[in-house]
Amino acid sequence: MTKKDSLYQIYEAALNVFAKYGYKKATVEDIAKEMGMTKGNLYLYVKSKKDLYEKTVAHGLLRWQAKVREEMEGQDDIVKRFVIMCTKAFEYLSKDRALRAVLINDPTIFPLSPREDRFTEINRASMDMLKGVLQTGIEQGRFHKIDVDHTTQFLFSIYVMFIIKAYVKSEGRSTQAMFDEGLGLILRGLLKNER
Amino acid sequence: MTKKDSLYQIYEAALNVFAKYGYKKATVEDIAKEMGMTKGNLYLYVKSKKDLYEKTVAHGLLRWQAKVREEMEGQDDIVKRFVIMCTKAFEYLSKDRALRAVLINDPTIFPLSPREDRFTEINRASMDMLKGVLQTGIEQGRFHKIDVDHTTQFLFSIYVMFIIKAYVKSEGRSTQAMFDEGLGLILRGLLKNER
DNA sequence: TAAATGAACAAATAAACAAATTGTTCATTT
């Protein structure tokens, strides 16, 4: 087995253990056991517990991102693509129990403030996805000529807010209706009146 | 001096002390001294330190709310009223050093989640203000016929998010541009095309 | 007599230290 495959499996195992116990309570030995190895051996693959944790979370976030990208690329119409992107990104966590548990245990993973963000690169890529959709929408004359950068920041912040409300604060039910209404409102603000 | 006046003065003094030291470090004696009295005497007016804190914060929040209400009631046009309400509510904290300091020290005062809100009544009143504006806008045929309740929740959540970003996380500068762009977007989503 | 004081007490917090757990390394084994 290649080192890359090993790492993939380690991250999967670690994600489950961190989901179950949280960062603090999970021991390196717990994670090693989950993989059927000793902690000494695990250290041949990872630098430290903290490093393992960050890499594990990044692994989970990238899978989330990949899923959304995959789903939206199935859409040709840019407006539909925008809607799919928003809804799929929002609903994803309801299907990833482990990552959801990790996020609930450590909400600093998805901070409202970019300055506190430990996963800048990943989130920058997500924002670039969003930015690309807005840009295309404008170029195709479907969206108003808005300030793309600030609108991207604005929408991404709202997105983070919804994730926190729905999954960290567990206001799932009431948040869903808010999300639908909010998406409608924003879409109306983006769309040019087509004739 | 009436008891009501005394309480008003106590809250003012307490706000300054809590602003300076934060809840934990501020002692009841500090606050009593700020008023030139002894802590034993202060206890004739307040139930406990915690109770004093909550009442003090409520006092600050109500002043904020009153200021916004006052400013927006100077506007007849409902769309302008909406804009004034949003901008004044957002900028208020930049002018209230003490309340801002207290909020920075204790962000749970203004939580993203209604369930964690200790000032439900005050915030419900704020939301009612917002809801009233939306309702009037619809009745006057200026706003689309949106779901008023969910849109109110949505907009209030965004408002809380902006307060946190701008004042708690101190992202003032970059948040301002986001706010302006976001307000424009939402306004476009609300407004009916008038002819 | 209403408002304020300060001593007295209870509750919470901080400091100091020992004991136990857990993160990390590495010489040795598989």
Place this chain on the structure above:
DNA sequence: AAATGAACAATTTGTTTATTTGTTCATTTA
């Protein structure tokens, strides 16, 4: 080359004591 487990270092936890701070109330003051 990959894995082990003993050894060690760093943290965390538990416990006790000392100190501070919150709260009450009999007494004093204006």
